[in-house]
Amino acid sequence: MKNYGKNKNFIFNILILIFLSAVVFSIIFKNENKRALMLLLFSAKKIYIFFGVLCALIFIVGDAINTKRLLYMFNYKFTFLRTLKYAFVGFFFSGITPSATGGQPMQIYEMKKDGVEISRSTLALFVSMLSNQLTSFFLGVLCLTWYLSQNLYVSKGILSLVIVGLIINICVIAFILLCIFNPKISLSFAKFLGFIINKLPFLQEGRKQTLKLSLQIQIEEYNIFSKYIVKNKLTLFKTFLTTCIQMVSMFGVSYLVYLSLGQDKYSVMDIISMQCLIYIASSYMPLPGSVGVNETGFLLLFADIYPKNLINGALLLTRGINFYLLLIISFLALILYKLFSAGKSPINISKT
Template sequence: MKSRKKIIFNGVFLAVVFALTIYGVFHGEDLSSMMDAIHRADKRWLLPGIALVAFFIWGESIIIWYMMRSSGIHLKKRTCFLFSSVGFFFSCITPSASGGQPMQIYYMKKEKISIPVSTVILMIVTITYKLVLVVIGIGIAIFGRGFLHKYLEGILPVFYLGLILNIFCVTFMTILVFHPLFAKTILVKGMKLLERFHLMRKKEGRLKKLEASMDTYRNTAAYLKNNPLVIVKVIGITFIQRMALFAVTWFVYQAFGLHGTGFWDILFLQAVISVSVDMLPLPGGMGISETLFLTIFSPVFGGLLLPGMVLSRGLGYYGELLISAVFTAVAQLTVGKKES
């Protein structure tokens, strides 16, 4: 019953956010001119963009496949691609991408992969995924002062907030992994404080669940200490994976025949959007991503700003959603029903 209510809530929440996004972005705009501009765009430049979205999904599957092998579990790459697709699909449609990893664990369990192993691997994926964003964000903040003032004057508070939240998340997860006893002490005291102020109902089983989760963090720490070279390679793959998705906007830029803004400027502007929205409780950063695009890409796309946003966001988010949805359906039909 709880699961069904959660699915209904997520579905309604997604629909409401989508409707508000559509209204906020297109209200009062000349839609016919926008469609004409999209129609005139050179579609040959959009094909590499679609390929990069597929590569982005595939990149995580290679990370999963690689870490599974390092744990002694041999899977076919196509099975790992299905796991990756499931994760991205449910991350796209749930607040704060909260539904991705639980569903991946569910499908991995169908392939007889133990929950502790899958949880550790997916936790490392999450840490490295956010770590790459943090490194890019800090790099822009420290070394890109001219870039910040040229493009980001209007959204600097949002960018810095997103960066701080990501730094906090990575730091907190790292503490959980390498200092589980210290983390447990903090969490237990925090839980008791919330119960004392009646902000959380007291439950007898909550402490046991916390202790069980601490085991996962201890296992993750052991994996990281025993496989440092694996982690370095995973970080490298993750960096390439994320940069590939950011590059989609450059191909959209080329599709309109525009010139004057360099490849790396466009790449890092898209990275700024990801840093800013990654920790926000919105499915796929919906709404805020479009708003930030229309703000910071204004000097880049000029009069083609709205069609540029539609194509860039259409490929980078909705294209990812569509591709991952197709392979999630394949996963539902095939995972656990034959040898991997």
């Protein structure tokens, strides 16, 4: 992450996230007994917290597996550790930018540095995004159906956000399919991606112009390689299956936190359904990490699940594991990667 820390936009994004998080949690914990809260956190059963962290990490690992699989489809034979870097890049920059807009462009940038043509990295990420959207849509419908069938309380506001989220899911799925298979739409997206690249922090102007020019040149190659998608149905199915495991694992963090606090009245499906609905309702909000919306959704949906004296602690543990801890781990992993790779020559990759 060369010169990242020196870039004003990079620092600004992190400061905004810290500021919003501080405001949200200061409001939530305003009347909380801080000593009692700390005792609650330390009394949580560590074995469940440990498995909760593992579940969160499975999300990152799954993203790396999908990226490795999709790049291999274009004959880029990367190691798992290298695609794990892309997964950390995606999570970190999605977490610090509004509506997660910074993740994919930064992944494309990192892949380009490793010798991956922009046309192919973009197509691979489109397929990954399509898998994410399809999975979140189907899980969202399933969890909403389950949630309502159990007569669990859901506010009209949250229900409205969930429905809007599902509608946006459908629109994004349609858009991605058009981008993959319609040359005119993909050209328009290339222009949009060029705009995003132009706004990216920590990239010098000359580097931005080079990337945009390369993007324009390779859009025709992108349309040619989009035909690979139809020919690799098994790869698509494996990607979708991996994404399902990723999301269920991430939503499962909530259930493990629930168990860690000594609760067992509600089933794993009940808790996972609630967390899924929170994700659907908040994922499109134009705030870094959906800060504020995610926490509010948690407090509203889990109000009848946790006793009043536990819910704030449950929120802190859940959000701490499935977002803030992963954000910190991603940042540290990228720092370590840059330190160990400093001075090394560019990698050689197998590509035909």
